[in-house]
Amino acid sequence: MNIRNNLIRLISKNERLLIVTKQIRIKFLMYFGKLVSDKAYIKLQYRLRLGKKLNLANPTLFNEKVQYAKLYYRNPMLKSLVDKYEVRKYVKEKIGEKYLTKLYGVYDRVDDIVFDKLPEKFVMKLTNGSSYNYICPLKNYDTQTEIEYRFKKWITVDFYMLGREWAYKDVKNRIICEELLETSDVNGLNDYKIFCFDGVPKLIQVDFSRFINHKRNFYTPEWEFIDEEVEYENDSTAKIQKPKNLEEMLKCAHILSEGFPQVRVDFYDVDGRIVFGEMTFYHGAGYLHFKNPKFELEMGEYWNV
Template sequence: MSIYTALRTVYLKLYKKGMLNFLPDTVFVPFIYRMSTGKKLNLSNPVTFNEKVQWLKLNDHNPLYVQLVDKYAVREYIAKIIGNQFLIPLIGKWSRVEDIDFEKLPNEFVLKCNHDSGGIVICKDKKTLDIKSAKKKLEDHLKRNHYYMSREWAYKNVIPCIICEKYMVDNKTQDLRDYKFFCFNGVPKFIQVDFNRFAGHKRNLYTLDWKLIDITIKCPNDSNANIEKPANLNEMIEIAKELSKGLPEVRIDLYSVNGKTYFGELTLYHGGGIEKFSSDEFAQEMGSWIDLSLAYKGDIR
């Protein structure tokens, strides 16, 4: 185990107990970056994608971002920009777990917290759902402020809640595959597809014309994986362009379900800006796509 792996283990334990919350962002951000990547953070002249993401955490505080990262509040924004036909049907919203009446929920559904990553319960058959465990998971996540994990500023003031969405599945793949578009001020550059998340998580990167990019970010790729180009790829590209206009960098997550496009979420700080690249050159190229002059200067877009 490397020194940074050991430090990260300790960090996670301290974080979960809220023992690092007192540290100011200007101290914590360089610390988590060094601990995760083994590199010193250059904030005076950031070059790579990860370096610029850290800079944006500290300097780009557009109030709009709070709505964009809120999985509930962003629905209104999406409806306004591209139309509510791209939203997954909403079943309910609650501020407390005890307010959820599971008896009234359909047999299939998805419960998720609006303010973090990982606070999700997928139910494919209510008869087999462990409701007690589901409630416990949601309660635990409601107590967390995702901002403190790596100081992703936009999450700091999101008011936590639980939403329930319709369970979606593509008839052909029997899965709900999301396509993550890495965009820079209205320009999608490439697409990330994750698969085998629970058994050997892999991640392939594709060009906009669906050619495999032989580079990895955090997870290994698989050139032999049979991941077909979605039939509605062109529509998804246009949506990604529209939703990313004016934003220095953002990841637009979209679903393809039986040929129809659905919005997933907006991610402003991919991987917290601490995921490892297999290519330093690609990390720098991605950094060159981020125009820091677009950072918020006081006027809401």
């Protein structure tokens, strides 16, 4: 038991170092972002991260259209749909509450969390932002300390200033606590990211082996493997079975995405149960590295801006 606890503390120390390093970078970007316009900031970031000039006058590539959407797509509905708590109302209204995770609480501040009332397992996230999550597979005496340390830093981040993604502008940061999704599948829980254009699902991205050797496969809505790589390597030999409820998943994605030129709708398949993940309007913030430029152009052609 002591060995296990010491190992957990060592991992926590390393994670805290990463958090501090990330916070320094974020504070710099937030400060620098205040000095320049949205367009200038986006053009510079695009050049630095992808090594090429951004074409806003006639965007054709997927990444270019993400940047264009940041600057010019102003649908007020996005303000609630990017919020992990507010989007639940939209999902409930459109496809039903059964597709939602169990909600344990939503908090304006870390100090509002009553840890004794939380279950033994849960996931805690920022409502406004990406990758700011704390997974708790088993609550212990270090849980409260870790959550307070992380979220008191994370909740101060202005996600709009980081990427100039308009939908996040003036959206308040909060903390949401939900059920921890688990599966009996030895390969873990698959995350199905469905790219929809004008309400039509065109592409499915599956990320797997995230914590060992992150891989990413693409499939058609008919579940045909697409031999393309974006940001991560693919694996054509990976035994990712077509979900038995794929048609239902695609139907849900279609309903949720109707009325939007482009949105990525995410679902989990938990032993046959479809669970909504999130809706993303700026996939990868528009800075993804496509191994094949033709594939990026093809994805861009789906999107009518």
